[in-house]
Amino acid sequence: MAEPKVKYDRQLRIWGEQGQAALEKASICLLNCGPTGSETLKNLVLGGVGSITVVDGSKVEVGDLGNNFMVDESSVGQSKAQCVCAFLQELNDAVKAKFIEEHPEELIEMNPSFFSQFTLVIATQVVEDSMVKLDRICREENIILIFARSYGLMGLVRISVKEHTVIESKPDHFLDDLRLNNPWPELRRFADTIDLNTTDAVEHKHTPYIIILVKMAEEWANTHGGKLPSTREDKKQFKDLIKSKMITMDEENYKEAMEASFKLFSPQGISPNLQKIIDDSCAEVDSNSSDFWVMVAALKVCRYRLIEDEFNSPVQPELQKYLTDEDHGTLQEANSLKVLPENTAVGLYILLRAADRFAANYSKFPGQFDGEMDEDISRLKTTAVGLLSELGCNGSALSEDLINEMCRYGASELHAVAAFVGGVASQEVIKLITRQFIPMSGTFIFNGIDHKSQLLLL
Incomplete structure (x- = not known):
């Protein structure tokens, strides 16, 4: 019994034995074990998560040796899921690890009930169409879902869960309410x-x-x-x-x-956020209510929009605000000055979605093959402008330089970006499983061009 306390000593000081117990009971499924997925799962395996299932139908290729540290030369030609799973198991033998050699897209399409056995699903490098389908599946089964993706010098992380209740939010600045102005x-x-x-x-x-x-x-x-x-x-x-x-x-x-x-x-009384929780219809508890609603002792409830709703009906004022920066004008105006605008994050978000549409139409990602760059740039721009038009926004706001960059990425996964994105994703997984700290809301975009990140509330 003493050995786990020594092994996990540092993290026990952060989320305590209760949080660690929740991690050790959790069952996590990883879809696609490229560098982004492998780096995410590595952090959780080291943290002592209960069990992992790695789903990937591809074989290890020579190119994987340059960006995935969990395969080596002897792995070439073998199941990527099996090789990564074996490496992760070596990091912590207390974690139960297994692999399934199947393409995630096929599982999502043909066997949706497969996901109901897990506490949480981490979907990496999944395109828009599969994201929407998987989100529906996990919502119906009340499974926590996290999307993580690396694409050249950009990264994305998005949480999707029907409702997440936080009992120990652990704020940075805690204020004791000692009822000093009105003693009992x-x-x-x-x-x-x-x-x-x-x-x-x-x-x-x-x-x-x-x-x-x-x-x-x-x-x-x-x-x-x-x-x-x-x-x-x-x-x-x-x-x-x-x-x-x-x-x-x-x-x-x-x-x-x-x-x-x-x-x-300090002002006394009930804060507006707490009042909202108290007034929530879910606060009318019965024998089937969760501990959260029974105690009503938490500080926050996080609810997330369906991915499909975000894609089809983003919050129009927010999207327009991101596209037009008061200090730097539009993305297009910034392009003429040869500078990166403050709102590059939303440009990358739109172009990533456009790249998925591009792939659906042309069976490849823009810039993926040599000799077709100029044509792909034109096609990607047309696709992105069409997407923005559907969303009721001006497509001319997109930066030409940013479009060129997305094509130059060629859908590659760079290890440095994948490691960062994996770190962010695994941090959010721990928040969600332990129900401690407040997980991020919105879509997290990492811009590796200037090392900035932003949460888009769409």
Whole structure:
């Protein structure tokens, strides 16, 4: 029993034994084990996920040796799923690993019930048509789904789940709600037994700082019309009031009270987000309700749009805002200046979707074969302009340089980009499985050209 605690010591300090237990119970399916998928799963295997199933129908080719560190020369010609699975198993023998030598697209089309056995599915390098179908399948079975993709110097990560509840959000800035401005009866009665004006130095020095704040808040309110400090000057005067009660300058409890006075100044009551949860119809619990709704103790509920809805009906004002940058104009205007605009992320997103349409029409990705670059650039531009037109946007907003770059990528998976995208995806997997921390919303786009990333809320 001691060995796993030593092995996972660092991560146990982050998400605790409960989070680790959730990981060890999880069953994960990976679709396509190229560099993006392999890097994603590697991080989860090292973290101690319960079981993995690698699905890939391709064989290892010589080209795979340059971007996938989980195959070697002896793997050429063999099942890629089997080779990657064996390598991952070596990283952590506590993880149950198996492989299925089948093309994911065929499984999605012919055997949708296959996915119901998993806690979470990671779909990598899956094109638009298969994304939509898989999303429907996983939604019906209430399976968590994450899409991850590397395409040249760009990457994409998108979570899709009907509903995700977070019980331990672990915010960066946690504010204790000690009810200092409105103490509960027992606290008030206890505070009434304490005399801050005592001349007993020992008793004065050992008064809890919370009691000091409660009594000082009451004293302040009595002389300020029942109101607590609100302005910057009020807050300074309140701290001075606390300081004036000190007998000696080494009373740590009074210093604590001054440092913690911000807890008293913070707005009290129910936040709008929490009120929304309370008002949600799901809060009407019954015997079948989840622990989340029974306790209503969480800080957030994440819901994600269907991939199909995002593709067919993106939030029009948001898409238009991304396409037109107030500071840098349109993508096309930025192109004339030979600079990369601030809104390159949405251009890459649109062009990736256009590349999938291109592949469906021409049975290859733009720029995939030598000698056809100029023709592919023209075709990709036409496809992208058509896509934007369908979405009600101006196709001329796209940058010529960006179109050329997408063709130059030739649908390649670069290991550096794949490793980064895999890291982001595996981080989100851990959030979703442990139900700790708040997972990202929207579509994450990584732009390797200038090393920037952005969440598109479409």
